[in-house]
Amino acid sequence: MAENRCPMCSTMNQETAEVCSNCGARLKPLVFETPPSDQQEPAAEGISPPATEASGDGDDWLANIRSDAIMGSGVDDHAAETDAADDAAPDWLGRLREADSSLEEGPPSEEIPDWMDDFLAAGEEVTDEEVPEWLSRVRERREAQTEGQPESDEGEDWITRLRDDTPDERRAGVEGLKPSADEDESIEQPAPRALDPSPPPDVPDPVPQDEILPEEATPSHEVGASAPALDRLDEDPQPAVGEPMPPEGEMEWFPVPDESELLDAKGLPHVPALLDEETGEKPLSDISDLNMDSIELPDWLGESKSETPSVAGEEDEKPDLAPATLPSWLEAMRPVDTFRSEIAIESDEVQPVESAGPLTGLRGVLMAEPVVAMPRTASTAAARLEVTERQYAQAELLQRLVEEEEREIPPVRAEKRRLPLMRWAIALILLLAVILPFGFKQLGVEGYALPSVVSRDLAPLIDLIGNIPTDRPALVVFDYTPGYSGELDTVAGALLEHAVMRSLPIVTVSTRPTGPPLAEGLLNKIGASYGAVNGENYLHLGYLSGGPTAVQLFAIAPRSVVLSGYHLPESLSEGSVWESPLLQGVHRLSDFNLVIVITAGTDTARTWVEQTQSWIGDTPLVMVLSAGAEPLVRPYFEASEPQVDGILTGLPAAVSYRQYSGLPLDTGAQWDAFGIGMLAIELILIAGGAYGIGLWLIRLRER
Amino acid sequence: MKIGTYLLWAAMAVGTGIIVLLGYFVQIDQIPADSLIGNIFELRLLIMGWAVLLAAVALGIGLFNLFLVHWMKVSAQRPGWKYSAVLIVAFVLTLLLGLIIGPDSRVVLFLFNSIQLPVEASLMALLAITLSLAGFRLVAQRRDLISLVFVGTALLVLIGSGPGILSAEGLFFSFFAGLRNWLVQVAAAGGARGILLGVALGSIVTGLRVLLAVDRPYGE
């Protein structure tokens, strides 16, 4: 069974199916149901809608057209079909083209129409040299025509001549005028398909001429006898199509004009109007009553009357115009097997009336129902594309990219951390270097000797502490963190022990929250050896909040900044720390006997130096520093006008201080551990340097 | 209203900064106390007192912020929340002890001497190990002349500061001791002074930016 392709989704359906099984579109357009005969418009006699092959399937011929258009493949098949069509339909366009090539041919051999008389008459006055050649030929023929034709007052009536024409000639004329199926193809088919002048196969012939031009439609009288001349169209319009022709005697609407009327006042040929001047009606527009072959067309239109009836018998001549050659890329874009509607455009009268949508009642419109009204599913794959290999590759690449995005990437396993073996090794070395010296005595190993090189800064400091009056307290600032207590407790301990040994009253303060506990711990430890008691020999002012600002304020007015002390004895627990006998007479910084700043940071040291400069007066300022802070504080000590009166930095200086101040030397183990540890670090640095230089040299050699 | 508030804060910052700054260029002792300038400098002292108080209050706010961070960590049970819980317990316990029995009580001092002091001393010891390792790797990682000079200088200072040199006698050992003193007191001190000058310039300009209200670290 033949299949029917859906115009919407190109799905193949059964031939008898009315709607598409895929998308639901109508396969057979709705046919306008003709109203009853009393409501039907008077149709032209002999003209009826195209006959259908089967009842109820009014558009099978349309379906056949579509299916044939789709099923047909190959130019050869199509060409064969077009050849067959050419045999059926005249190629008036082709004849036109042929005629174009014969532009220089003489005038046609047919009779010259009467309306050309005026032109000829006007041209006679023109010299032969000015007259165009084609006009001269027309005149000659005209003359020959008039000689051969009998003259009659009633004149030769062009309608009469029409009636004289044979029915075949009429049919040929009508066919020549009526747009044929192949013409529709050439006009309606869009690029890029090459224009195929021949109609597709199985295209039914247009309405047979017999039906269009029934015998009844022809005038009752002979055309050639009483038909009005062609040049007298304006006088009596012919009846409309469909209307019965009036009898001959009643054709007063088309009287034969006089020749004199054909020329106007200037003597130029008068072309009668196509509209009736009285009624304004259009003359007979039924082409079927006209013998177009009798109309003399100029050479450039070129129509050969003799060729008209024999067109069907001739083979297609090669058209003048070469078929369009499409570039390859354009040819590649042309969709293959795309459905193309190859419906012959019919006249409005035969087209169905729209029965749905906003264009209800109109003819010649696209049917709404199959497109709009009928619900359908979205068409997919409406066209098969030609995909090249490169496009396939790109599509695959795109698909791969999309899939990669969706793919879950497994988590990257964290790199297994290597054991810090080098760090452990160095830690072990340093640990052993520091711990082992504590067993030297038990092991009978003699450690490092005491330093023999004494810094030139030490003696003045020892003298300063040794000679300071003890009537006023010394202010000791504990501005270091517990982390530095290991070094600074040892360094400051030597100086503080010297001060405690001399019974110098000590007052402590700190700008760090952890300072007071450190001060209490150190002085408690030192005082235990010398019987110094908190509240009698030393006192803690506590934490001084505010940084450098607080230092300056303390220097200006310490009593207003420090309101309560730290770890005060019970005798002072309910009073102010300033009530202590140790602080009697102390109202500003300069009232202290000595200011000792113990710190590990250069900033703190500089702060105390700079902020107290204006208010310290003659009170000596001594710095007890970590070894790292010495470079930045020493300039204050070595300046021409020193702001620091004494400096003690590092364990070697503290050991030397003990050594030369008469203090007990209980830093032996510490001194040995310090020395061994330093040696270990030196060896580590030497090894690291050698390793780095060796690696450097090896890589240089590799380059 | 937001613009007005911003201008108010900027005006306060600039005003107080100028008042305090000018006090460093004027000898207060020579200003009559009853004069307008004297009153201005009294205001300066008042402002500085307020700064001291605000610093202490800011410390308290910082501690509250610290507590809040660890509290949120425990609440959300983020990784390591158990350590945060221990911190919160210790925080609250120490705070209560300090408030109830005083920060200079035996118990608090015991906690300080038993926990905080050893922990921070241990971190300092860890620093020594870290610096030793860093010195060992420095030449191998950087492989440039400056790193070599750095390590060499450190080595010379260590040698000159160690008991091995200081306790020994002789020209060789005294040479290293003298070299160490020269490196520390001349070369390092000179370089450190240059750095200090640059840092001082940067500090001045940074402070001026705040005083001129072109840099507003206090927000809007």
Add this chain to the structure above:
Amino acid sequence: MSGVDLTGLSILLLFVGLLIIFMAVDSRRPATFRPIRGYEALKGAIERAVEAGERVHLSLGTGSVIGTDCAPALAGLAILTSIAESTTMSDKPVVATTGDGAMAILAQDTLRRVYSEARALPRYSPTSGRMLGPTPFSYVANIPILLASEDISVHVLAGSFGAEGALAADFGERQGAFVLAGTDDAQSQALLYATAEHPLIGEEIFAGGAYLNVGRVHRASLRVQDAVRMLIIAGIIIGTVLSLLGVIR
């Protein structure tokens, strides 16, 4: 007026004048600074951290707001502004830590302002600026926990540090993070040179605002520093020569 340090006031006015002048000519005569490898590498490291969904940590040091150690912390706030602008919309925005309560409040204000300007105030969290510990070593002791728990890949130290700064830098190196460290203390700078991947020597920490394009005032500040430095150098040379010649003592 007696007792006025005119020299000091003159120097102060010189700084102010130069700052204003350089701010005015910044657009017409843009400054050209020498490349500092640390800051250049910092930009790329921040971008990588944002791309990888990792966090940036900025340490403002253990210095307090009142005092000389406030200046490097303020310079660190300028760097914080630049970093926060880059990480505002990141999955893990920057976190700033400090060892001082007042500095923590300043860090929070800076972050809030940046978030507000980026119209992302709901994303701001007050705990993004926090105090880790009141003392330097207690502050540093919390850094390994922070580095591990917050998934930090960029570790910037820009503030006032003591010797504990070397520990903080070393913790970052052991974490495999990008470490940029700078401080104002010369002693600490020596330690950071050995332990940090990208140390900032001298006053390079004060150049952070200019190199990270925080604002033209920072570029002008750097030019003022350079200009006054040249004057100081000239004064030192001239004074040395004159003292050698015996003109001045």
